[in-house]
Amino acid sequence: MHSIHNKNIIHMTDLDLNKKKVLIRVDFNVPIKNNQILSDDRIQASIPTINFALKKNAKVILMSHIGRPKEGQINHNLSITPIVKYLKKIFHKYNVYFSKSLQHVPIKPGELLILENVRFNIGEKTNDSQLSKKYAELCDIFVMDAFGSAHRKEASTYGVGLYAKIACAGPLLVSEINALTKALQNPQRPMVSIVGGAKISTKFQLLKKLSMISDIVIVGGGIANTFLAIDYNIGKSLHEKKFIPLAKKLRARNNILIPVDSRIGTEFSDKSIAINKKPSEIKENEEIMDIGNKSIKKITQVIQTAKTILWNGPMGVFEFKNFSIGTRKLAKSIAISKAFSIAGGGETINVINMFDIKNNISYISTGGGAFLEFAEGTKLPAIHMLELSKKKHNINNTI
Numbered sequence: 001m002h003s004i005h006n007k008n009i010i011h012m013t014d015l016d017l018n019k020k021k022v023l024i025r026v027d028f029n030v031p032i033k034n035n036q037i038l039s040d041d042r043i044q045a046s047i048p049t050i051n052f053a054l055k056k057n058a059k060v061i062l063m064s065h066i067g068r069p070k071e072g073q074i075n076h077n078l079s080i081t082p083i084v085k086y087l088k089k090i091f092h093k094y095n096v097y098f099s100k101s102l103q104h105v106p107i108k109p110g111e112l113l114i115l116e117n118v119r120f121n122i123g124e125k126t127n128d129s130q131l132s133k134k135y136a137e138l139c140d141i142f143v144m145d146a147f148g149s150a151h152r153k154e155a156s157t158y159g160v161g162l163y164a165k166i167a168c169a170g171p172l173l174v175s176e177i178n179a180l181t182k183a184l185q186n187p188q189r190p191m192v193s194i195v196g197g198a199k200i201s202t203k204f205q206l207l208k209k210l211s212m213i214s215d216i217v218i219v220g221g222g223i224a225n226t227f228l229a230i231d232y233n234i235g236k237s238l239h240e241k242k243f244i245p246l247a248k249k250l251r252a253r254n255n256i257l258i259p260v261d262s263r264i265g266t267e268f269s270d271k272s273i274a275i276n277k278k279p280s281e282i283k284e285n286e287e288i289m290d291i292g293n294k295s296i297k298k299i300t301q302v303i304q305t306a307k308t309i310l311w312n313g314p315m316g317v318f319e320f321k322n323f324s325i326g327t328r329k330l331a332k333s334i335a336i337s338k339a340f341s342i343a344g345g346g347e348t349i350n351v352i353n354m355f356d357i358k359n360n361i362s363y364i365s366t367g368g369g370a371f372l373e374f375a376e377g378t379k380l381p382a383i384h385m386l387e388l389s390k391k392k393h394n395i396n397n398t399i
């Protein structure tokens, strides 16, 4: 396991873990239905970290949240037990235990203990200091490895690190920071960013930041529609009027690639027939659900010129077969590109899985909101906590 060193934080891989109680905050927030794990990408991403700690003879404790339950109540649908079952299979050579409580559970070196969903605990969301201390008391070393939750200032992602004897970054968190930093600071040029999807308001900040650092930004979905709405009446198409002034400003930078044609339908359903139209031809009862042929040609050409690609969001309603071609062509184009490509966000991961291009993307982030906030340039609370811990450690070691 090798990674670029971040001198502002302590790395788990640099510490002596032998016989230590090592509490690792992972992000196992994965979709679960009827006790079945529907996507295990995030769990898989944490396996090397857990393996590393077990092989170093640590007493390993894992904690994660799942979903957004009401604190103080056990919601069986959001229990971590299906993941415990999953991990028992993977780590069958080790003793694996599960605990519902935060009482000290004695485990031996080279054993694994998994705690119940942290969001059942009162005070988790509010970063309560009592709860944070309880977590900290469970361990000698706290490891923050949940990049997907690094934008949350909660007791298990932030507070615990303030009270733990030592708080460090796990290998997954470090590789996420490294990959994103590589794409965002000093990228190989040309850098092409792609911002699409339906969540317009949460993505305009990202778009603003990316338009400053990218050579070209390709827009799709509701974001692209908001740009089209500057000049055209786009019927029922998803867009947000309040972002039109910002879209106008960004367009003036001349590096935003706005679709020149779209696939439109008359009802939001997979039965709807797709018709290719220019924005000026869209009628009141029609809605854009994908990019059109000319736009596909243009964006795939642009992608092939890129040396760095940062991708968040689909081009249209890719879940509907008739409106999936724009996103599919975009995905395939990124997959065959020789650029350093980084992708993140829940919808983007779904696209990657749907078109089976996982092995052709240089780095797939486990972060949704965390990926967006990091890319926007926000200092994530968990990273701030790790920097504080490093400073505290330096001071203690020099006195």
Ligand code: 3PG
Pocket: 027, 029, 067, 068, 148, 149, 152, 367, 368, 369, 370
């Ligand atoms: C995510 O899925 O983005 C993370 O696990 C964070 O989940 P949250 O948005 O419920 O805090």
